[in-house]
Amino acid sequence: MGNTISVIDLFWLMDWQNDCPAEQxxxxxxxxxxxxxxSDPPSxxxxxxxxxxxxxxxIDQPKVIYVFINKVEAMPERKYKGVPYLYWAYDKE
Numbered sequence: 001m002g003n004t005i006s007v008i009d010l011f012w013l014m015d016w017q018n019d020c021p022a023e024q025x026x027x028x029x030x031x032x033x034x035x036x037x038x039s040d041p042p043s044x045x046x047x048x049x050x051x052x053x054x055x056x057x058x059i060d061q062p063k064v065i066y067v068f069i070n071k072v073e074a075m076p077e078r079k080y081k082g083v084p085y086l087y088w089a090y091d092k093e
Contacts, residue, residue: 004025004027005028007025008020008024026069032072033071034069035067038068043059
């Protein structure tokens with residue numbers, strides 16, 4: 001609702017509050033937007049790539065998620081019913 005996006009930790013959803021700190025809110029012009037999210041590979045992939053010690057260090061580090069928000073002219077056609085499966089692309093050598 002409105003023109004504010006609230007960015008919260010996934011685990012906050014377990015104890016839902018209808019407020020969010022101002023520094024975790026993004027104000028947008030009214031309209032339609034597409035959003036693209038980019039982050040680290042999933043932990044299941046990293047667990048296969050890293051040694052046990054490296055993985056333990058990696059899993060304890062904060063993760064960064066880049067969010068690209070692009071305004072579009074009209075509501076985009078939905079490609080999925082509900083929440084789409086998130087995937088990541090990488091070069092296999």
